[in-house]
Amino acid sequence: MIKVAKALMIVGTMSNAGKSLVTAGLCRVFNQDGYKVAPFKSQNMALNSFITAEGAEMGRAQVVQAEAANIEPSVLMNPILLKPTSDSGSQVIVNGEAIGTMKAGEYYAMKHTLRPEVQKAFDTLASKFDIVCIEGAGSPAEINIKKDDFVNMGMAKMAKAPVLLVADIDRGGVFASIYGTLMLLEDDEREMVKGVIINKFRGDVEILRPGLKMIEDKTGVPIVGVLPMLKVDIEDEDSLSERISGRSEVKLIDIAVVRIPRMSNYTDFNVFELIPGVSLRYVTSVRELGQPDMIIIPGTKNTTGDLKWLRQSGMEAAILKHANSGTVVFGVCGGYQMLGKQISDPYGEEDGTGKANVTPGMGLLDIETTFIEKKRTIQMAGKFGQVQGIFSALSGLPLYGYEIHSGVTEFPEEKALTSISPIHENGEIMAEGSQNTEGKLNVYGTYVHGVFDGDGIAVKIVEALLAKKGKKMDDIQTINFAEYKRQQYDILADSIRENLDMKKIYEILEAGV
Structure with missing residues (x-):
């Protein structure tokens, strides 16, 4: 039976x-x-x-x-x-x-x-x-x-x-x-x-x-x-979440997530809320952006549409100004794609026109993205590669997460951010992500959702941001995010x-x- x-x-x-x-x-x-x-x-x-x-x-x-x-x-x-x-x-x-x-x-x-x-x-x-x-x-x-x-x-x-x-x-x-x-x-x-x-x-x-x-x-x-x-x-769901609609007090370390119109997977950043002295704010205007220590551009269901919104709202110009003055800029998935030189959409999927088009990116990373018809959806595990600039302490730290994207991104392997391998597949270890630390720049990008959740990663990032300001936080403890959720x-x-x-x-x- x-x-x-x-x-x-x-x-x-x-x-x-x-x-x-x-x-x-x-x-x-x-x-x-x-x-x-x-x-x-x-x-x-x-x-x-x-x-x-x-x-x-x-x-x-x-x-x-x-x-x-x-x-x-x-x-x-x-x-x-x-x-x-x-x-x-x-x-x-x-x-x-x-x-x-x-x-x-x-x-x-x-x-x-x-x-x-x-x-x-x-x-x-x-x-x-x-x-x-x-x-x-x-x-x-x-x-x-x-x-x-x-x-x-x-x-x-x-x-x-x-x-x-x-x-x-x-x-x-x-x-x-x-x-x-x-x-x-x-x-x-x-x-x-x-x-x-x-x-x-x-x-x-x-x-x-x-x-x-x-x-x-x-x-x-x-x-x-x-x-x-x-x-x-x-975790709660999407735009109804008080987490992204409430106004947060600016603390010693201020992380601003750009609340683009079709933002997805904002839960990627929840771990930062568990660290004393850190504010995680979701911002929709240049005025709200203020003077953060790190700007995160999150994933999106419409990369080119939200990139156009960044331009029309003045947020792109503000992010570029911050980046060129040394503020950390970190893009995840669609946000990573936006930071590149250009985004090609040969099938017109993103704007719904069905016509091929090319959209210039923000130019902060030496990458180019092309949308293809098949979406990459896979869990992965790996580690950070040789991370340069302010986040060099991340080098070699293990990470885990998953990818959801239609874009294929070309990047110089010597500037790769992580090396990953698909879980439950016999796939080869592959380089992924990109970074640009030339001059005053501290710009990073990855396709990996959950990139900050691994043990000690968020803490290392906060410690680096504190050191940049000449400060330290001795009572920061490594956070076991999985145990906290339990x-x-x-x-x-x-x-x-x-x-x-x-x-x-x-x-x-x-x-x-």
Whole structure:
């Protein structure tokens, strides 16, 4: 007899209600309780993505949830990923591979053909685990796009999963959003919702209790817990993240990440936030840029489009001025491509015209990039080569990460930044990245996402920036980023246990629908 996991679905009254974090927390609790648990989200729209050991691309939210569950991420956990390329179009990735770029209308016209892929991915996952925690997207009450739904209540029906509804009280109107969401569901869908979680609460829960009873009486759905505004450092998704929208205090070492319009994988830089005396700021204008010690140009889903934005906004001129005065400039993936001499797009993929074009780069690195039709998606491990300039202390340090890019970049090997080898392949060690330390320049670039996460790398960078200012920080400790993340997942699980009725949730899970 084929094993089938118990399934539990977590949906939200709106985007950013906290369902990703709640799903991660439940995955951690179930794992701590001895169950083999996996996350699942049929369709994710995000620019933050990850490459699995098999070279498949998936959303980072399910990677975080897999980490919380103590398992390796698999593309089965996120069979469809939409990566926005413009306000009306996205690259569509199915089972880890891009199948094309589509306008919203084009995608909705064909998405019903993807339903079998979603069912197959879920069934395969369910055959390997005890519990599958399914995360919805947006709101289940989006009545304009409910047709052919396999993301929210449609997915719950496919998985035969009871549903928990997460509502954000911090924005106000929580009871109206709970009631409105439930009333907009079809009768059979409403019957599948077995509990409500109120999230991001501040204050005395006793004052809230009359409202909790009233909403239970009006909807017939029990409140299974009230989660406080959690203080955990766990990755969140894309532009909704307070991490990139909040204003940060400028500290002794100031690192500015340029918040380009289609920025991707901003989580590459989270490790710097763990170092005392370091500010990590996301900036969108020359005024906000200020006088940083290091400028990072991150990855992007549209390299040439975001490079044009840098020019039109005046940011390129400001970055060039800083670079020529000795400020460190570091580009990752698309940011690395922008730092070169030129970017060739023979297929017109980036601007969507289908016409060949060449865009001049910023000219800070001696590299040239050409976009090809096949995307490189691979995990890798390696080390820094002979690093020159201010970051010479990085030379020889081991690193790990992954690559997601369509560009092929030519560079002088004597200026390579790293040497890498694909994981789970018998590939040769290859040079990668580039650097320019001529004159006052301290410019570096790499395709490797996660390049700063290896033990001691971020600390070495901060120490070098401090030394440039004639200062040092004796109490800086080498950060084990993996261990830090494990601690944060345990803190999240503790809060889930303390504030949710886990006995009731287990009963819901066991009873099914």
